[in-house]
Amino acid sequence: MSSKVESWFGCEVKAGEAVSTELVISESYSSRDVAIPIRVRRGLESGPTVFVTAALHGDELNGTGAIRSMLSDDSWELRSGTLLMVPVLNVLGFERHSRYLPDRRDLNRCFPGNSTGSMASRLAKVIFDSIVPRCDFGIDLHTAAVRRTNFPNARADLDNDACRNLAETFGSGIILHGKGPKGSFRRSATDAGCPTIVVEGGEVWKVESAVAECMLRGVFNVLKMLKMMDGEPDIPNRQAVIRETKWIRAERGGFMSMHVAAGDSVVKGQAIASNSNLLTEDQNRLESPFSGIVLGMTTLPAVQPGEPVVYIGRLANPKSAQRHDENVANDDIQRTALEHLATNVQVTEPDESEPDVSSD
Structure with missing residues (x-):
């Protein structure tokens, strides 16, 4: 003692x-x-x-x-x-x-x-x-x-x-x-x-x-x-390690429609957001430059060119995206966080008829 x-x-x-x-x-x-x-x-x-x-x-x-x-x-x-x-x-x-x-x-x-x-x-x-x-x-x-x-x-x-x-x-x-x-x-x-x-x-x-x-x-x-408390740590079976990140930025001014939420996995070329004028015309689309995880994002739908929209962490292996999704689905705390954060923005399916305009 x-x-x-x-x-x-x-x-x-x-x-x-x-x-x-x-x-x-x-x-x-x-x-x-x-x-x-x-x-x-x-x-x-x-x-x-x-x-x-x-x-x-x-x-x-x-x-x-x-x-x-x-x-x-x-x-x-x-x-x-x-x-x-x-x-x-x-x-x-x-x-x-x-x-x-x-x-x-x-x-x-x-x-x-x-x-x-x-x-x-x-x-x-x-x-x-x-x-x-x-x-x-x-x-x-x-x-x-x-x-x-x-x-x-x-x-x-x-x-x-x-x-x-x-x-x-x-x-x-x-x-x-x-x-x-x-x-x-x-x-x-x-x-x-x-x-x-x-x-x-x-x-x-x-x-x-x-x-x-x-x-x-x-x-x-x-x-x-650290043995400062009794019990064993409650750690997810798999954890994604990110060594490269990138902010995907708006190419044009307008009102954003988000197609992903914080915590989602994405694959290269996937639509992550679209923006248009206030009458929903003249749409263009941002795509993920690589497979990864949405680490963060804007909660303000109105953007000007160059403003950050979605923050993505690159995964070394595209299959890691599926493992991340399974990990979140099997962990009550992560799953609840994902569900909660998805309510912070309006997430919609991309309109496949939109012109395919990448952020790169």
Whole structure:
């Protein structure tokens, strides 16, 4: 049994305890503290320290919903280690229903931060130095940007064995390879020796129960893998690994008719969207340039030339599309997410009489 008392953000946390505390990150115009609420939970035994964060972009709330479900649920127990749960990391953006900080900077491009830099750099420095060096692993929960939605997917540097293990164990069903943008929280944390993954799902300004449930299962999967919780991870039989992605963009202005939903598989040459004028005339069609999975898409049907419409991840083998469909069909949480996200846009069958105009 771990008897050592740990000090977190000015509070002492004993083995087996859960303590609500806060991390002061800055001051307001009225010189009052700006603080991030944090729940620190410890198991009875020694073990890894893991952070789970959400709303690093202040309007991305599905992860917030998932963490709040963990906080309000007394049915699960932490057997070992220490878990930091941060429902809202970017409190200044959250209070303004904004992705960004008040100075319009993206906090997720400012890590590991600078104590003498801009507001964003200073906030990033405090957050990073207070959390990352003391943690062994991290999970950062996100959604798509405004006017877009994403099918739940994990993003990790698959060349890092620890990150790969986290992403595979999370069990979202889709894994995207990449280190992350320069200055991002997960890239900076991983570079500092704390393997961290990002999980994307759903859209901004809401908590979508199907997406939050996927995130919740994934966090518990990781904790079980690390032996911080009892039980075995609930991981889909197959997971698609994506190493190449592409946004399919509108070629002409008009009103889009979508032929796919986030989470659908597509084959090369398949119609994914059509657009026309407001009287449904002068139609043209966008096609998938390769076989893959629809990772995300716009939820705004009106477009101008060059605007992103559908985000597709390439599959190395066209047969993988069928395996992805079978995997989703056999996994209750993924299937529910697919059904839910399909209601965010109007999905119709393509008109085969339309002129065949590809996006390439």
